[in-house]
Amino acid sequence: MLIRVDPASETPIFAQVAASVRADAAAGRLRAGDKLPSAREVAASLGVNLHTVLRAYQSLREEGLVDMRRGRGAVVTEAVEPLAQLHHDVATLVARAKELGLSPDTLAALVKETYR
Amino acid sequence: MLIRVDPASETPIFAQVAASVRADAAAGRLRAGDKLPSAREVAASLGVNLHTVLRAYQSLREEGLVDMRRGRGAVVTEAVEPLAQLHHDVATLVARAKELGLSPDTLAALVKETYR
DNA sequence: CAACTGTTCTAATAGTCATAGAACAGTTGT
DNA sequence: ACAACTGTTCTATGACTATTAGAACAGTTG
Numbered sequence A, B: 001m002l003i004r005v006d007p008a009s010e011t012p013i014f015a016q017v018a019a020s021v022r023a024d025a026a027a028g029r030l031r032a033g034d035k036l037p038s039a040r041e042v043a044a045s046l047g048v049n050l051h052t053v054l055r056a057y058q059s060l061r062e063e064g065l066v067d068m069r070r071g072r073g074a075v076v077t078e079a080v081e082p083l084a085q086l087h088h089d090v091a092t093l094v095a096r097a098k099e100l101g102l103s104p105d106t107l108a109a110l111v112k113e114t115y116r
Numbered sequence C: 001c002a003a004c005t006g007t008t009c010t011a012a013t014a015g016t017c018a019t020a021g022a023a024c025a026g027t028t029g030t
Numbered sequence D: 001a002c003a004a005c006t007g008t009t010c011t012a013t014g015a016c017t018a019t020t021a022g023a024a025c026a027g028t029t030g
Helices: A013-026 A038-044 A050-062 A080-097 A104-114 B013-026 B038-047 B048-063 B078-098 B104-114
Strands: A067-071 A073-077 B066-069 B073-076
Touching: A013 A050, A013 B078, A013 B104, A038 A050, A050 A067, A050 A073, A080 A104, A080 B078, A080 B104, A104 B013, A104 B078, A104 B104, B013 B038, B013 B048, B013 B078, B038 B048, B048 B066, B048 B073, B066 B104, B078 B104
Parallel strands: none
Antiparallel strands: A067 A073, B066 B073
């Protein structure tokens, strides 16, 4: 389980951590029942604060993507399946957007706005 | 030309203004050559600060979506065409995400992460 | 019981968002 | 030439967010 973060990015670190997990789930690299590494582990390996990682984990919990309990850790739920179902569509869209020279932020913002 | 903003949203106002223009361009309601309303007009009608609208316009310029010059205003460029081309794909993806119960933010974050 | 897990609390610093007001400098139409 | 428009730049301020730090608490596991 590898969580990546780009310190140079404008996106907050906690959002990047959550996004990294989400993307792994969508790609099938994380499945229901899998355990996330402990927040302290992730914090140490990324060189960021424990609270920053916990905030990421908590936003994943609010989305229902993980179950969390003290002592146990964070476990992926079945709510990741919808993500996996969308993976192909998302990948296709991103590929086309890349060809057209759109930035990640532009495309993400467009998707978000279209949701209304 | 109608720009919408949700004051209750977590998304910064300037980002919402930019997103609104982007969505109009993607939907074909804005085409190359069209003029955006002046920043002062938009600020007044939304009840927000001039600087907030200008920040939105400047982010659109950084994306190449508009040309801006003092005295003239902001004019939509041909760079909106890629947006229009993606419109159908984006709408399809969003429709499926809705069926699966995904939130706008989750989907947008997933798209952004998949871009890497 | 020891070692792990997330949870909660206070605190400080740095940065962003939005506001406000003023002045500046091009462009347009009269 | 002039007035009225446009975006540009500057300083300043208050509210909020992100990140860090350290400590203590409370379940879970072997």
